[in-house]
Amino acid sequence: MEELTEALRRAAYFADEDLATAVFLALKLGRPLLLEGEPGVGKTEVAKALATVLSGSLIRLQCYEGLDLHSAVYEWDYSRQLLAIRLAELEPAEGGSEAVRRRIYSRDFLLARPLLQAIESAGPGAAPPVLLIDELDRADEEFEAYLLELLSDYQISIPELGTVAATTAPVVVLTSNRTREIHDALRRRCLYHWLEYPPFDKELAIVEAKAPLASRALAEHVVRFVQALRREDLYKRPGVAETLDWAAALRTLGAEELAPELVERTLGLLLKFQEDVVVVRERLLGPTLAASRSH
Amino acid sequence: MNTAAAPPLARNLLSFARLLRRLGFAITATEMGTWQAALALVDPTDRSRFKAASRAVLVSRQAEIPLFDRAFDLFFRPQPPNTPRDFGRLLARTPALARVALAGVSAEQLGADRVESDATVVERQDRYSDTELLRHKDFAALTPQELAALRELVRSQSLDFARRRSRRWQPTRAAERPDFRRTLRLALRSGGEPLRLAMRKRRERPRPLVVLCDVSGSMAPYTRILLEFLYALLKGEGKREVFAFGTRLTRLTRPLRKSHADQALAEAAAAVMDWGGGTRTGEALRRFNIEWGRRALGRGAVVLVVSDGLDRGDVALLSREIAHLARSAWRLLWLNPLLGVEGYQPLAQGMKAALPFLDEFLPVHNLDSLQRLADHLARLSTGARSGGRRRQAAAPAGRRGEGNA
Numbered sequence: 001m002e003e004l005t006e007a008l009r010r011a012a013y014f015a016d017e018d019l020a021t022a023v024f025l026a027l028k029l030g031r032p033l034l035l036e037g038e039p040g041v042g043k044t045e046v047a048k049a050l051a052t053v054l055s056g057s058l059i060r061l062q063c064y065e066g067l068d069l070h071s072a073v074y075e076w077d078y079s080r081q082l083l084a085i086r087l088a089e090l091e092p093a094e095g096g097s098e099a100v101r102r103r104i105y106s107r108d109f110l111l112a113r114p115l116l117q118a119i120e121s122a123g124p125g126a127a128p129p130v131l132l133i134d135e136l137d138r139a140d141e142e143f144e145a146y147l148l149e150l151l152s153d154y155q156i157s158i159p160e161l162g163t164v165a166a167t168t169a170p171v172v173v174l175t176s177n178r179t180r181e182i183h184d185a186l187r188r189r190c191l192y193h194w195l196e197y198p199p200f201d202k203e204l205a206i207v208e209a210k211a212p213l214a215s216r217a218l219a220e221h222v223v224r225f226v227q228a229l230r231r232e233d234l235y236k237r238p239g240v241a242e243t244l245d246w247a248a249a250l251r252t253l254g255a256e257e258l259a260p261e262l263v264e265r266t267l268g269l270l271l272k273f274q275e276d277v278v279v280v281r282e283r284l285l286g287p288t289l290a291a292s293r294s295h
Numbered sequence: 296m297n298t299a300a301a302p303p304l305a306r307n308l309l310s311f312a313r314l315l316r317r318l319g320f321a322i323t324a325t326e327m328g329t330w331q332a333a334l335a336l337v338d339p340t341d342r343s344r345f346k347a348a349s350r351a352v353l354v355s356r357q358a359e360i361p362l363f364d365r366a367f368d369l370f371f372r373p374q375p376p377n378t379p380r381d382f383g384r385l386l387a388r389t390p391a392l393a394r395v396a397l398a399g400v401s402a403e404q405l406g407a408d409r410v411e412s413d414a415t416v417v418e419r420q421d422r423y424s425d426t427e428l429l430r431h432k433d434f435a436a437l438t439p440q441e442l443a444a445l446r447e448l449v450r451s452q453s454l455d456f457a458r459r460r461s462r463r464w465q466p467t468r469a470a471e472r473p474d475f476r477r478t479l480r481l482a483l484r485s486g487g488e489p490l491r492l493a494m495r496k497r498r499e500r501p502r503p504l505v506v507l508c509d510v511s512g513s514m515a516p517y518t519r520i521l522l523e524f525l526y527a528l529l530k531g532e533g534k535r536e537v538f539a540f541g542t543r544l545t546r547l548t549r550p551l552r553k554s555h556a557d558q559a560l561a562e563a564a565a566a567v568m569d570w571g572g573g574t575r576t577g578e579a580l581r582r583f584n585i586e587w588g589r590r591a592l593g594r595g596a597v598v599l600v601v602s603d604g605l606d607r608g609d610v611a612l613l614s615r616e617i618a619h620l621a622r623s624a625w626r627l628l629w630l631n632p633l634l635g636v637e638g639y640q641p642l643a644q645g646m647k648a649a650l651p652f653l654d655e656f657l658p659v660h661n662l663d664s665l666q667r668l669a670d671h672l673a674r675l676s677t678g679a680r681s682g683g684r685r686r687q688a689a690a691p692a693g694r695r696g697e698g699n700a
Contacts, residue, residue: 001337001344021347025333036357065594068464070476078475082489085482101483178357179589180534184321187355194357235585235619275619 004053012209013042013049014202022193023050032151032172034187037195040239042206043175046195047132050171056127059170061114063139072143073115073156081109105160119156122170130171137176141183148186197230198240206240211247214256221258222247224292226270232284238270245269260289304339305331311370315353318362322353342371433635433660464495471496501533502625503593504672507583509602510567511541511574517632517660518570521601524665526551526559536591540579541569546587575608576645580616588623595625597672601659603633606645614648621652628655630668635660 004027005020015023023046026033035043051058061072081104088100095102103109112120118131136144150156151172155165174190176182198206204223213219223243230237238246246269255262264281271277280288308330312322330352337344346367354363466474477493506525510518525537529551537547550562564570583591592598598620606613621627629649633639635658641650650656657671658664 017343018347018350021337021344022351025336025348025351028336029329029332031329034355066464076476076479078479081479082482177589180593181356181590184355188321188323188326190355191351192355193351194360233581233585235588275615 007053008049011049011052012206013045014198014205014209015046016202019046019193019195022191026173026191027171029191030169032174032190034174034176034182034190034192035195036176036178036192038197038237038239039177040241041195041197042240043195044132044134047130047134047173047175050173051130054127054130054171056171057121057129058132059114059118059121059129060132060134063133063135063137063143065138065140067139067143069146071113072146073113074158075111075113076105076160077109077111084109107161110158110161115150116156116164118170118172119154119164119166122154122166122168124167128168128171130173133172133174135177136174136182137178137180144183144186148183148189151186151189197227197237200224200227203227203240203243207243207247211244211251213247213251214254218250218255218257219247221293222250225258225263225289228288228292229270229280229284232280232288234271234276234279235273236271236276242270242272258289258293260285263289307371308334311366312353314366314370315363318366320353320359320363321355326353346371433632465498467494467496469494469496501531503534503536503591503596504528504531504599505536505538505591505596505624506599506601507538507540507544507579508547509541509574509576509600510539510570511605512571513574513603513605514601514632515571521659522551522560522563523556526556526563534593536587538583538587539563539567540574540576540583541567541572542575542578543569544579544582544586545569573607574602574605574645576602576604576606576649577608577610577613577616580620581612584616584619584623588620592623596623597626597628598624599628599630600649601630602645603631604629604641604643604646604649606643608645610644610648613645614652617649617652621654626654627652628657629653630657630659632658632660634658635664 001020001024004024005015005017008015008020008023022033025031033046035046037043047060048058084104085100088103110116114131118129121129133147136147153165154169155163157163197203200223203226204219207213207219207223208216213222226238226243226246246266249266249269250258250262253262253266263285267277267280267285271280308327312327312330316322330349333348333352334345337348339345346364349367350360350363354360464472464474466477471494474493474495477495478489478491481491481493482489506528508518508521508525514521525547529535529537529548535548537551539545539547545567547563547566550566551559553559553562600617617627631641631646634656641647641656657668659668
């Protein structure tokens with residue numbers, strides 16, 4: 001397990017012991033891992049780092065309302081099917097219409113969407129793909145029910161073609177922002193981990209690895225300021241993604257220290273609600289900035 | 296499985312699982328199997344690993360984490376020499392004690408069933424009141440018998456609701472969008488010639504509904520019957536959430552979803568800690584906006600605030616938060632029982648602050664107004680396609696409830 005933590009660190013993901021345990025068990029037990037947490041705590045990053053560690057491909061399914069089998073699992077290639085029918089009319093082949101039917105409903109005419117891709121590419125020998133089902137809470141209940149079935153036996157049945165089964169289970173990571181509760185049955189299929197905002201030293205390590213700043217002192221100040229904002233009563237607390245965006249912006253602007261005017265001008269990178277910007281600008285900016293300057 | 300025959304670790308696991316089940320965790324034989332498999336993979340003497348592994352398997356939502364952690368720490372704590380060896384098992388056998396010890400719930404809170412006992416007295420009375428009369432009588436003026444009869448009426452209501460277009464498609468005969476998949480399937484019947492173009496359209500789904508109900512002292516004559524109404528409302532199709540507020544915000548959706556009405560209402564009553572107290576609407580709305588806004592509102596929600604607007608909190612805060620709520624919701628309706636009172640003007644500061652942000656301002660003081668409300672909610676669906684919202688002017692819109700008094 002220490003190896004896994006270390007490998008994740010090399011992939012620039014800093015997992016604490018609880019998360020490392022959950023990931024380790026998901027891999028060993030072949031169970032999906034459900035990650036929940038506030039937006040921007042790095043749920044998606046876990047899957048990406050995992051794909052790097054396992055040197056497998058990352059297959060991502062971004063969920064949205066109305067996501068259906070045709071965009072998530074498979075779709076027949078209608079235009080090519082229609083063309084094939086026309087061609088068959090010009091040059092009638094042996095076997096008549098039944099042969100045409102069999103041909104246009106063969107694997108050649110099937111477009112694999114993420115879920116089918118993951119099932120097909122999970123085989124012995126090859127590195128296991130990581131299937132990321134992102135923001136599951138955006139999809140609707142019908143899709144969730146289908147997913148439950150898929151995640152229990154890792155096979156997909158296509159009425160015209162037959163059943164496609166995975167020889168080995170792909171590594172599955174599901175994420176949710178909790179805009180809606182995920183159904184209990186699906187939760188219980190999965191191992192569960194709630195991601196918190198990272199503590200100071202971890203977030204500092206993330207900033208240093210991904211968006212290095214002019215000096216370590218500046219990086220520390222940035223992280224301490226963001227962490228102080230997170231303790232405030234805001235509509236939307238800044239996530240790690242926002243910290244990184246902000247650090248990148250400060251770097252682009254050639255910042256050497258956090259001057260109040262600079263922070264004020266770039267506040268939009270940290271706060272995404274006008275009400276929050278107003279509160280911070282009027283009430284919190286000065287004190288928080290001063291308090292987070294040094295220790 | 297026989298507890299006595301199992302080896303010590305397995306026996307402890309079984310006891311701990313039993314404790315968790317009593318605390319409301321859904322742990323079946325499947326979870327037990329996964330748990331054992333998981334524990335075989337970690338070093339059992341490493342306590343924090345053991346805990347993390349157990350948590351990953353047995354917990355399935357964030358809200359369960361604190362309770363799980365406390366239960367784990369109590370159950371598997373290194374035991375001082377003078378405690379009985381079976382402390383953990385003892386805990387598992389006395390769930391009430393465990394609940395108190397774990398959740399830190401005080402004894403008064405557990406015994407908060409005074410509202411329920413009032414209600415059961417009424418229950419046994421004969422129901423003979425004239426239904427028609429009941430429909431128009433102000434809730435505040437009802438006798439206990441009438442109240443009982445009214446509860447039956449409210450429970451039997453069917454409350455249909457506004458629908459919105461979903462992103463999902465369904466087949467249709469009307470000419471909306473072509474459905475190539477079905478077209479091709481049909482074409483096969485005619486030898487590959489697509490003779491009929493199949494169509495599809497967006498399916499409609501019920502809109503999410505969120506109710507924020509004031510349970511402060513001034514609302515007391517109305518709250519019990521309103522809870523009945525909310526219980527009936529939750530029975531409907533689609534995503535619905537109910538919250539109570541006074542000086543704090545309490546989510547009532549879970550207790551009110553119990554299938555047995557009396558049990559549901561008793562649990563809801565027990566869940567609310569600030570019955571009949573003051574009102575700090577602004578703070579309650581802020582808590583809702585921050586903690587529940589994105590989760591409960593979802594897509595295009597209808598939000599009902601039920602309150603008399605007599606507020607003791609910060610009016611500027613109320614104004615800011617109601618504005619935020621209005622922007623996050625598809626329609627924001629304020630239901631005020633005082634609107635049924637002849638000559639009522641919304642002069643209370645809280646009410647005046649909220650008015651400019653409301654889509655509609657309606658009475659809820661008698662059964663007739665509840666019925667109109669239900670019908671109105673069902674009709675909101677026709678507005679679904681016209682897009683733009685028609686925000687009502689701040690003028691007292693209460694005369695909508697004419698003939699109710």
